[in-house]
Amino acid sequence: MKNTDLFDDYLRGNLNAVDKTAFENRLNDDTVFANAFNEHKVFIDALTKHEERAQLRNALKAIHAKTF
Numbered sequence: 813m814k815n816t817d818l819f820d821d822y823l824r825g826n827l828n829a830v831d832k833t834a835f836e837n838r839l840n841d842d843t844v845f846a847n848a849f850n851e852h853k854v855f856i857d858a859l860t861k862h863e864e865r866a867q868l869r870n871a872l873k874a875i876h877a878k879t880f
Contacts, residue, residue, distance in 0.1 A: 815845070819852045 821827050822835050839846045 815848060816852060819849050820856075822849075823853065823856065 818835065822832065827835060839849060
């Protein structure tokens with residue numbers, strides 16, 4: 813499994829208890845892994861916020877089109 817897949821599974825809560833504990837231990841023990849995870853998390857957060865803004869913009873456009 814690629815690290816990005818592992819990161820996504822962790823963030824989504826898809827890891828079982830054993831894998832989650834192993835992941836968290838690796839975060840504590842491996843600074844390169846932890847840095848990569850933090851960068852991935854920032855990237856995913858930015859994508860999520862972008863998508864939320866796009867959805868809001870589309871909703872506002874739809875409201876504007878109905879109102880005016």
